[in-house]
Amino acid sequence: MLAELKAKNMTQDRLKRQKPISMKTSAVLALAVSIFATPIPATSAELLMFQEDGGFWSEAWNREVAHIYDKTLEGKAAPLRRLSYDSDVSGKVRLKDPIHFAPTFVLVHDGHELGRIEGYPGQDFFWQKLEKMMENMPSEIEEPVEVSG
Secondary structure, eight states, X not given: OHHHHHHHHHHHHHHHHSOOOOXXXXXXXXXXXHHHHSOOOOOSEEEEEEEOTTOHHHHHHIIIIIHHHTTSHHHHHSOEEEEETTOOOTTTOBOSSOOOSSSEEEEEETTEEEEEEESOSOHHHHHHXXXXXXXXXXXXXXXXXXXXX
């Protein structure tokens, strides 16, 4: 019991000596908590990137977007899977059309193509097209139904 009281007093003394956190630090902590507390629905979606190794436009995407894609909400909702542009995915994914260009980005949900971006004319175009495609992605979370009785 004496040891418990000493430990409690030491903890209280330590707390009294701590400096209060600044407004800037508390704002950063609040922002971090809000970002990490944002629920990201679990999906069975992914973004397939059909690429050509060393291809000019595939490399441009790698330089401009690849390093941040998985950190975005889009990247969390539809993780990236890289494939060679001549990969055969017929047994795993139902594509609407064959792949003719590299890179081609195909948004897939439950094994079905929802949309695609053929080529890479720049990151602004890429993000706009991807956002538009993701609007058509089925929601994994159903809204609650109100039952009156």
